[in-house]
Amino acid sequence: MIKDSKYRPLFLKGKEGRGNYSVVVVCRNDEETISMNKIKIVLKGCNNFLKGYKFYLFQEENLKEEIVNHLKLKGISYICGVHDLDTLRDKDVIEINPVTCNIRVLYRSNSNDNFLMLTNKCNNNCIMCPDSLSVRTENNNIPLHIIKRHIKLIDKSTTFLCITGGEPTLLRDDFIEIIKYCKEKLPNTKYLLLTNGRIFYYKNFTETFIKNRPKDMVIAIPIHAHEPKLHDYISSIEGSFVQTFYGVKNLLDKGEKIEIRIVVNKLNYNMLKNIAFMINKYFAKVFRVSFMAMEMLGNAVVNNKEIWISFKDVQTELKQAVLLLLKSGIEVKIYNFPLCSLDKSLWSLNVRSISDYKVRYKDKCKDCSVIEKCGGFFNSTINMEDIKVHPVKG
Ligand code: SF4
Known part of the structure; x- marks a missing residue:
């Protein structure tokens, strides 16, 4: 079967998480205005945090201990080891469950089919x-x-x-x-x-x-x-x-x-x-x-x-x-x-x-x-x- 290049999964699964259930907007742009309704996605490396984001998603499976400690100290929610993280787009609306480590895409910003x-x-x-x-x-x-x-x-x-x-x-x-x-x-x-x-x-x-x-x-x-x-x-x-x-x-x-x-x-x-x-x-x-x-x-x-x-x-x-x-x-x-x-x-x-x-x-x-x-x-x-x-x- 031909793989559709536009394919974007509606469910993303992570490996480990902490924090509370949230419905938030994806923000992949570091320059975006900081808002409590937004999450930051860190694709590579874990050392460029912006203060004020409500949630962090990490593609990396094993976060460095000092980073996890930093997050815990700050009381910031996160999920790490998220597969298909690259498929999330700016302005997507997602539902995050840090207990099950599931991320559900509720609104896809580049789709006319929401x-x-x-x-x-x-x-x-x-x-x-x-x-x-x-x-x-x-x-x-x-x-x-x-x-x-x-x-x-x-x-x-x-x-x-x-x-x-x-x-x-x-x-x-x-x-x-x-x-x-x-x-x-x-x-x-x-x-x-x-x-x-x-x-x-x-x-x-x-x-x-x-x-x-x-x-x-x-x-x-x-x-x-x-x-x-x-x-x-x-x-x-x-x-x-x-x-x-x-x-x-x-x-x-x-x-x-x-x-x-x-x-x-x-x-x-x-x-x-x-x-x-x-x-x-x-x-x-x-x-x-x-x-x-x-x-x-x-x-x-x-x-x-x-x-x-x-x-x-x-x-x-x-x-x-x-x-x-x-x-x-x-x-x-x-x-x-x-x-x-x-x-x-x-x-x-x-x-x-x-x-x-x-x-x-x-x-x-x-x-x-x-x-x-x-x-x-x-x-x-x-x-x-x-x-x-x-x-x-x-
Ligand atoms: S692309 Fe559509 S019309 Fe063409 S062979 Fe496949 S199913 Fe048939």
Whole structure:
């Protein structure tokens, strides 16, 4: 497989640490103004400390004893022996746990693909969800003050932020508080909210949401079928179709920007045209409809036999549904499909959508002339048995 040069891990592991849990901004520049919210990274040598930094990360595994003593005397927190330290950039926001020596990258300053994950929990249990049921039911919600600190430390010039979960709206009042805080701290950012939309069935909540959301926000809601039985089977929750359907309707009635997402799988691929009909009939004012290939993790792996279908096998139905929507003047995008699996007439709708830290290509792809335009594969999907690539020549 081709190694992506832009690859930046989201987790860094150190060997030894001390201090308290922190969410901080990376500062690799010695000239930067000293701030308690920043960490200093020392890549080589340990003798150029700046006073006032809250945290030090060291690539070196064995710090000289006098340096450790110096740090302890000063009460400064540190982690040493951090692998992949070179991948951190100025203005990244990271979470540091000096007990486990783990460093999690929450915001990558050179990426247009950053997200705020508000909770792991969800009130659906979709059959093709890339999270597992155990992940979505663990009780480890991120405290509100940590999420707010994360938002506060994000570079003000950031252009895009995705708000996601689990199901982020499950936080109810805290969710409203968070979007309000985003509006205040990052007013010029474009937002994408990923939600199952069920909460917007409730008109009071919908109104509160609209009053507090940042000004530029697209709300992306998945619809799995054109009728309740199949949708509810895929979401594993009886009644979810009705709530999602009216959630979308309530938002559209208020003029909100809605993206309907259809995750194409073995259970619904031959219904795509029907779903397109339904959208056309009831949701003609949607901002966009996106067709998405699956990410094979979590529930998707467990239910592999029931849901997996190769990219090639869905092309006829996909094209029919796409054309129906386009003819009605609805914008369409296609996500997570490698270009050579798509009918050429659909290439212009394809988005390089897979996050840079997850995207992979087959070895054969290096001979392909459209690799720069192709979105490639999820790291979890690339090894599915029936995936074949067809490098494009010239
Ligand atoms: S062969 Fe080309 S089009 Fe196909 S997956 Fe590889 S890079 Fe993409």
